[in-house]
Amino acid sequence: xxxxxEFIFFLKEYFVKKSVxxxxxxxxxxxxxxxxxVVKRGKYSSSFLNTSFLILVISVFxxxxxxxxxxxxxxxxxxxxxxxxxxxxxxDPYESSLSTIISAxxxxxxxEYTVQGGDTLESISKKFNVSIDSIKWASDxxxxxxxxxxxxxxxxxxxxxxxxxSGENVYSIAKKYNTDAQKxxxxxxxxxxxxxxFALTPGQTLFVPDGVVPAEQPKYAPQQFVAQIQAxxxxxxTFIWPTSGSISQxxxxxxxxxxIQNRSAPAIIASDTGTVTYAGCxxxxxxxxxxxxxxxxxxxxxxxxxxxxVAPGQVVSQGQQIGIMGSTGRSTGTHLHFEVITGGAQxxxxxxxx
Numbered sequence: 001x002x003x004x005x006e007f008i009f010f011l012k013e014y015f016v017k018k019s020v021x022x023x024x025x026x027x028x029x030x031x032x033x034x035x036x037x038v039v040k041r042g043k044y045s046s047s048f049l050n051t052s053f054l055i056l057v058i059s060v061f062x063x064x065x066x067x068x069x070x071x072x073x074x075x076x077x078x079x080x081x082x083x084x085x086x087x088x089x090x091x092d093p094y095e096s097s098l099s100t101i102i103s104a105x106x107x108x109x110x111x112e113y114t115v116q117g118g119d120t121l122e123s124i125s126k127k128f129n130v131s132i133d134s135i136k137w138a139s140d141x142x143x144x145x146x147x148x149x150x151x152x153x154x155x156x157x158x159x160x161x162x163x164x165x166s167g168e169n170v171y172s173i174a175k176k177y178n179t180d181a182q183k184x185x186x187x188x189x190x191x192x193x194x195x196x197x198f199a200l201t202p203g204q205t206l207f208v209p210d211g212v213v214p215a216e217q218p219k220y221a222p223q224q225f226v227a228q229i230q231a232x233x234x235x236x237x238t239f240i241w242p243t244s245g246s247i248s249q250x251x252x253x254x255x256x257x258x259x260i261q262n263r264s265a266p267a268i269i270a271s272d273t274g275t276v277t278y279a280g281c282x283x284x285x286x287x288x289x290x291x292x293x294x295x296x297x298x299x300x301x302x303x304x305x306x307x308x309x310v311a312p313g314q315v316v317s318q319g320q321q322i323g324i325m326g327s328t329g330r331s332t333g334t335h336l337h338f339e340v341i342t343g344g345a346q347x348x349x350x351x352x353x354x
Contacts, residue, residue: 107156108189110138110205115150124152131158133264137213156189160211166202177211178263178333184208212263215306215326215334233315235272235294239352240318242271242302243325243336256346257301258353260325261335268323268336270316271300271353279308286337287329290322303337304328 113124121144125132136142138153138161146152155161160177174181184190185198187207193199200206245262249255270292277299278291286303290310293299306326316322327334340349 106188109156110161111154111156113152113154115146115148115152117148119146119148121146124154128154129158130155133212134158134160137161155207157187157207157209160208160213162206162208162211164200164202164204164206168202169200170198173206173208174211177208177213179208179211183210212334215265215328233273233275233295235274235296235298236318237272237294237296237298238354239271239298239300239340239349240269241353242300242338243268245325245335248333248335251348251350256348257337257339258349259335259337261333262325263334265306265325265334267321268302268305268325270318270320270322271338271340272298273318274300274316276310276312276314276316276322279310279312281308282329285329287331288323288326289329289337292316292322297342299341301337301339301341303339304331304335306334 111128113128115124121132121135125135128135132144134155134157135152136144138155139151141152153161159179162173162177164173170181170184174184184206187209190207191201191204193201241260243260243262244266245260247258248261249259251258268290272292272294274292274294276290277293278289281288286301288305288308289301289303290305290308291299291301302323304326305323305328307324308322309324310316310322325334325336331337338349340347340352
């Protein structure tokens, strides 16, 4: 055992001495090489750089494919790129990559659109994201029928395009079109001569978001048409809702009626069977209105209509159309004023409507 330990100690000393001697010789050789390179640096610098670049290029071509093939992160990177590409390809905010895409940039003016084959007002309104009424008002058309080649004016938003008259301001215009003045002010493409007072210039174009053009007054002279009830015609005493919309005013002691508003101005129907005893217009109060006697002690009244579709003395059935909702007479917006009358006194219609 002692001999083995002595041999190991000797072997260790031997390798240490050999390593030290090798290091000293290497340092001397390195010093000589450095001195030669320093002295001859101008002569060998170009060859050294060219050789280094050549070695680098060879290393890239030889080692590059090997590194790429054995790269443990390559699958992860490709997976992420694949997911990203799939997400980009599947993303289609317009739901059809083959359809004509209208620019997402907000429009700041009225644009002209030529009606194409197959177009309808509904399809055009969806294409430009404005209401059908807005297109009809801007284009000054009355019907829902359009034809190819017809030119339409498309406003930038749902509402009314208004040409400012002398003396008008944002508040009077908002009231005229039954909207909020703040919406006019908030629309970014409306110009004002004074941003503090929101003053307007006569003749300028003003966009009225969510505005509604008032219903036209019927073009016939105010007059009354009265008739007697038809014998044997009697209602069921069960009343149905005379139109669609939302209640804008409930019955109260000074207004014993229900007001039903709807900007689209739908049809008005007879709430129950009876005889039309009045159909006409006045320039105040009820405006254009109809009164029906149901032959059982009940009468109903339909006021502020834009048009009347029945005549005095005519018998109407429950649910039959008798007119169109409007804003005639003492009215500030499109709605129906509906009354139920018995014994000459107005009743709460909500107690009778089914």
